[in-house]
Amino acid sequence: MQYTQFTEEQVGVMLTTIGAKTIDDLFSPIPAAHRLTRPLDLPKGVSELELLRDCESLAGRNYDCTKLTCFLGCGSYDHFVPTIVDSMAGQSEFLTAYTPYQAEASQGILQLFYEFQTMICALTGMEIANASLYEGATAAAEAVMMAAAITKRDRVLVADNVHPDTLAVHAAYDADRKIATTVIASSGGLVDEQSLADALDDGIAAVVIQSPNFFGCVERLDRLIPKIHEHGALAIISTDPLAAGVFKSAGAHGADIVVAEGQPLGIPMQYGGPYLGLLAAREKYLRKMPGRVIGMTTDREGRRAFCLALQTREQHIKRERATSNICTNQGLLAIRAAIHMAALGKRGIAEVSSQCFDKAHYAADAISALDGYSLRFDAPFFKEFVIRTDRDVAAVLDHCRSGGIAAGVALGRFDDRYADCFAVAVTEKRSRTEIDALVSALREA
Amino acid sequence: MSSIASRPAADITKKETATVTVPVSGRPVKGIESASSSQAMSKKPRLQQRDHPVLFELGAPGLSGVSLPPSEVPSVDRAKTIPAELLASELPALPEIGELDVVRHYKRLAHRCFSIDENFYPLGSCTMKYNPRVNERVAALPGFAHLHPYQRESDVQGMLELLYRLRCDLAEIAGLAEVSLQPAAGAHGEMTGLMIIGAYHRHRNEPRKKILVPDTAHGTNPASCATCDRSAMTVRSRPDGRVDLDDLRSKVDTDTAAMMITNPNTVGVFDEGIGDIADILHKAGALLYLDGANMNAILGITRPGDFGVDVMHYNTHKTFSTPHGGGGPGAGPVAVAEKLRPFLPVPQVIKRDDGTFGWDENRPSTIGKVRSFYGQIGVLVRAYAYIRSLGCDGLRDVSEKAVLAANYLAARLGERFTLPIPGPYAHEFITVPIAGDSGVTENDVAKRLLDHGIHPPTMSWPIQHCLMIEPTETESLATLDGFVDAMIEIADEIEHDPEVLRTAPHMTPVKRVDEVAANRRPNVRWRAE
Known part of the structure; x- marks a missing residue:
């Protein structure tokens, strides 16, 4: 397949205009020693039909979640995505637009991102939000760098019950940055308040807490955040944007920076990406925030208009003094999330949140009533919970899988201490019949 | 259509230099009219001009654009399962809009954007090539997407x-x-x-x-x-x-x-x-x-x-x-x-x-x-589909045509504009569009290109006052020539009607946006009156 569209005759005309004999002449600055003298060792190109056959064959060898009943979570969730999200976000004016540096030619996308920022503020209870970061784990890492710049301190605490990938990203980033991360212990599924108090001192820039955390438990932010503030540290709370229909937002609890994995907002699971990093903060930190921010302004005739604001924070202006190195972000995923939030609206999001909560509790009650299964933690939870079992976890999950149910994520893959546990996530998409089938499968396993 | 568009390249080489004082079309070029009349790409404004409200000005309390099935499971008593301190006391302030109006909102926003599917983006260092549709179809296959x-x-x-x-x-x-x-x-x-x-x-x-x-x-x-x-x-x-x-x-x-x-x-x-x-x-x-x-x-x-x-x-x-x-x-x-x-x-x-x-x-x-x-798996699936489609032969063709297109544009623009770095070029090149003291800036040129339906090249980087131009391999010769025509028309305006540049763009949904005000008093979130 070729997407070029010059005829041979046109190529001739172009070469004449250039004053070159052959296309190869144009590559004369590349020394012969560096030239590739053979074709790339790749298959030859194929037609669209052949491409589709190849890709459909690869896709057909996957057992995707349209064929399974999915109770998998741990950072990626099978929520219902309304049809208009795909059809509106799929408009090629959005899909194939560039970053909106040219404001006058990008008013639609700029307005959309401005509305996105506003809705993220509503869900997180914060005053400002950016127009997206890569995904949840790097959003937390960016928040930590932001907090270090704000507080001029270089040590951070991260709870051990955040997503393991968040911990892993912090560990990897720490090797090459001036920030040192200390992990604080949890107990009973929640951040241990004494461990937090012991680890805090006046040199701590920030504490990263996830709520609902990796185990699905909802943290006592009402008690943790004031403790953090006593030492002048910032509270960075990683959250699930859909929890806001049931639980008080992190912003309402006094968080300084809120980050989130935005995948639950209308983004398909796609085997882990691309997802959507969310970052919201207090207004006073606007100039320290990483990533693009859209502002409302006017045009020269005084009409309402939108543009990229505060670009002097960004790498293309400030270079090594930028607040972050981020350039390309997750525009199209932010577009999906915006359309999802707008379509659901206040009542829709409350209904989704509520159904997740009720269905997860219905499932947890039924599973923990079975012989050999119990809830690992008794803390409040939102849409996900951890089950401990006397039985072999792998065998249990395999049994369910053979009945077409992806019953949960084995936690032994992350931590040996939880080798007898698996996490179950129940979204609004799961019907009572599906939950009952899960319970039966677990009983039989 | 002016005579420029149809004139062969060789003809231009004889007449135009950066100091030419007679409009090449033989008539004064004035403002919006010239942009709308002389360019194949800009015969009519493509972007929706009318102001459009923000989401939060639409809808009415109680509306939603999505319906969910009933829950079927018993509702859990929040007060018994969650400490009062953790319970939400109010619902998040999201908009309340019916489905059709949500659709219209995003349709209208889409109409207020440039995109590759509709516009040429000779944006240096960004390689804004055609995004094949089949790759979207591949990425959406349930076996990958779900x-x-x-x-x-x-x-x-x-x-x-x-x-x-x-x-x-x-x-x-x-x-x-x-x-x-x-x-x-x-x-x-x-x-x-x-x-x-x-x-x-x-x-x-x-x-x-x-x-x-x-x-x-x-x-x-x-x-x-x-x-x-x-x-x-x-x-x-x-x-x-x-x-x-x-x-x-x-x-x-x-x-x-x-x-x-x-x-x-x-x-x-x-x-x-x-x-x-x-x-x-x-x-x-x-x-x-x-x-x-x-x-x-x-x-x-x-x-x-x-x-x-x-x-x-x-x-x-x-x-x-x-x-x-x-x-x-x-x-x-x-x-x-x-x-x-x-x-x-x-x-x-x-x-x-x-x-x-x-x-x-x-x-x-x-x-x-x-x-x-x-x-970024969904992105990588598209990249796989692209590489598989083109194969070893097609990928080489991509670079050959990208380099050909860039050198062709440079040759044509070089007749009228300064090219500070000598060629042959790779897939992009730099030109400095403004000579003399017209008071016009490269930003004015960029904004004027918007009136031609062309996304401006990368500006003022990596050297001052430049435009960095990368046409990519997927554009047609007609599009490349149209861009040259637009640039020449703008060069004439620099000399004879700089005001039309300083006040550009004229045909976009909003006129030049005040970015300074956006930074001085940042308004980054809608607040209800």
């Missing part, structure tokens, strides 16, 4: 095989030993590359801190250095845009970890000194990093690994046609030479001896994870 990242490996063999093939293809295109698909974007790839470089030197007990960066580097290069706590030291370029080797030699020392370079470079030429650059660095124990932003110029023609590069990142949203999406998602796969393989991120997709595919976590010297899960 996989959970923690499904067992035996359920995702097709996905893993695709990622494995892509990993190998990208290594071959780079001429390097191995690729990690994990980084989320180009700048994230840079960071990952710098972390790999850091790990390599630490492994050799050499805590080298200094990264050399040419003065023409992308802004992300020094920013990535800062993120990784490295000091970026600038290396001078010669007037012809190549790295000044003497300046490089004087700055390379035992504290030098690496040099980050873009080649073909950001002024649009292949730096033939690249072999010497690599030698200078390697002799000092330092590494050569390639910013792969300009890979579109060399696919199948030369390979970074063959000109001395040790580590590089790709931008799939540039070279491999994945949609830009209004600023992402991209993907920034990183390719490394043999000696850097142990430090690549985990997990790595592998083919096992029994022919199955899986994730390998067992790399003792790895830098770890740079993001959650495995990468």
Whole structure:
């Protein structure tokens, strides 16, 4: 397949205009020693039909979640995505637009991102939000760098019950940055308040807490955040944007920076990406925030208009003094999330949140009533919970899988201490019949 | 249509220079009319002009655009299960709008955007090529789009095989030993590359801190250095845009970890000194990093690994046609030479001896994870589809045509505008559109191009007052000629009607936007009156 569209005759005309004999002449600055003298060792190109056959064959060898009943979570969730999200976000004016540096030619996308920022503020209870970061784990890492710049301190605490990938990203980033991360212990599924108090001192820039955390438990932010503030540290709370229909937002609890994995907002699971990093903060930190921010302004005739604001924070202006190195972000995923939030609206999001909560509790009650299964933690939870079992976890999950149910994520893959546990996530998409089938499968396993 | 559009190129060469005083069309060119009448691409305004309310001004209390089935399960008593302090006391202040009005809102916003599907984007360093539709269809296949990242490996063999093939293809295109698909974007790839470089030197007990960066580097290069706590030291370029080797030699020392370079470079030429650059660095124990932003110029023609590069990142949203999406998602796969393989991120997709595919976590010297899960999978699927479609022959054709198009545009524009760096060019080049003291800026030229339905080139970078032009291989000759015509018309306006430029654009949904006010009094969130 070729997407070029010059005829041979046109190529001739172009070469004449250039004053070159052959296309190869144009590559004369590349020394012969560096030239590739053979074709790339790749298959030859194929037609669209052949491409589709190849890709459909690869896709057909996957057992995707349209064929399974999915109770998998741990950072990626099978929520219902309304049809208009795909059809509106799929408009090629959005899909194939560039970053909106040219404001006058990008008013639609700029307005959309401005509305996105506003809705993220509503869900997180914060005053400002950016127009997206890569995904949840790097959003937390960016928040930590932001907090270090704000507080001029270089040590951070991260709870051990955040997503393991968040911990892993912090560990990897720490090797090459001036920030040192200390992990604080949890107990009973929640951040241990004494461990937090012991680890805090006046040199701590920030504490990263996830709520609902990796185990699905909802943290006592009402008690943790004031403790953090006593030492002048910032509270960075990683959250699930859909929890806001049931639980008080992190912003309402006094968080300084809120980050989130935005995948639950209308983004398909796609085997882990691309997802959507969310970052919201207090207004006073606007100039320290990483990533693009859209502002409302006017045009020269005084009409309402939108543009990229505060670009002097960004790498293309400030270079090594930028607040972050981020350039390309997750525009199209932010577009999906915006359309999802707008379509659901206040009542829709409350209904989704509520159904997740009720269905997860219905499932947890039924599973923990079975012989050999119990809830690992008794803390409040939102849409996900951890089950401990006397039985072999792998065998249990395999049994369910053979009945077409992806019953949960084995936690032994992350931590040996939880080798007898698996996490179950129940979204609004799961019907009572599906939950009952899960319970039966677990009983039989 | 004016006479310019239909005039052959050879005719222009005789008449126009930057100092010409007679309008080439033989009539005064005035304001909006000229833009709307003379350009094939801009016969009518394509963007919706009418003001459109923000979401929060639409709808009415009680409306929603989505209906869910009834819950079927008993409602849990919140007060008994959750401490009162944790319960939401009010619902989040989202809009309340019916489905049709949600659709109309986003339809209207779409009509207020430029996009590749409708507009030419000769945007230097960004490779805004056509995004093939079939790749969207492929990425949306349920077997790719609806996989959970923690499904067992035996359920995702097709996905893993695709990622494995892509990993190998990208290594071959780079001429390097191995690729990690994990980084989320180009700048994230840079960071990952710098972390790999850091790990390599630490492994050799050499805590080298200094990264050399040419003065023409992308802004992300020094920013990535800062993120990784490295000091970026600038290396001078010669007037012809190549790295000044003497300046490089004087700055390379035992504290030098690496040099980050873009080649073909950001002024649009292949730096033939690249072999010497690599030698200078390697002799000092330092590494050569390639910013792969300009890979579109060399696919199948030369390979970074063959000109001395040790580590590089790709931008799939540039070279491999994945949609830009209004600023992402991209993907920034990183390719490394043999000696850097142990430090690549985990997990790595592998083919096992029994022919199955899986994730390998067992790399003792790895830098770890740079993001959650495995990468921008949906983007990587599109990149795979693109590479598979074009194949070895098609990829080479991409670079040949991209370079041909750039040199053709340069030849035509060179008749009227200054080209500060001599060719032949790679896939992009620099021109300085304004001579003399008209008071017109390159930004005015950029805004005027919008009236022609053309997205302006990259501006004022890497040298002052320039436009950096990258046409890509997918545009037609008619589109390239239309762009030249528009630029010549604008050159005439600079001389005869500069006001029309200073007040441009005229045909967009809003007039020139006050960005200064947006920074002075930032309004980044809607507040109800």
